[in-house]
Amino acid sequence: MAIANGACDRLVIGGTDRTRECSGKLLNTIYRNGRVGFYFVTDTGAALTFTGLGDKQVKPDPDTAVQPIDGVIFGYGGKTDRANAVGSCRFTNPYRKPGIVQCRADTSNGQFEASFRTDGNPPSVTNPR
Template sequence: MNNDRRKVAFIFSVNGGALLSFVGDGAQQVNPSPNTATQPVNEVVFSIGIEGVPDNRFQAAGTCKYGNAFAGVTQITCTASTDKGDFSARFTTSGKPPRPGF
């Protein structure tokens, strides 16, 4: 998800409606090959999804690695270390092309 011109966030749903986001500067993204990308992560955001309860934001050092979702089944893997501990999430796509508009 590109939520401003340079910021990139990978958002994973967690049990009970909580969200875990890995955030980084899109300008720092590298492409080791034509169908793969590595996105540096400098922030982890954890939201429990209750109105009025602020998100927990942590400075982080990590990466999200992913393949071309238009090319078939691929995996998104994010890992990051913070002063509150380590966070990780992984998602495997269905192999169907992403829907436009999201």
């Protein structure tokens, strides 16, 4: 898991703009099965996750990748809603200053969108077992 600090520039959940609630932290996970997740976290404890299979990434240049998204997960207050999705996340190398993550996906529950800009510092990385 990687945790980046910075600024959330946009957060849309089910078509509703929630940018003002978005925190200055972004989480990124890569699971053993190859599934990737980008977690946009709010100050109220909610999390919006864009997820897809990492082996489907396209790299238009050495410092940019586009991750196809096939699911969106929204968690808040112990409740989790999952929806199949069609979309993508475009992100830049977080070790190049600053990194950017932009995600957008359409679901039967509406549109989900998020954008995050890192503060230019490398993310902290942990490897839970």
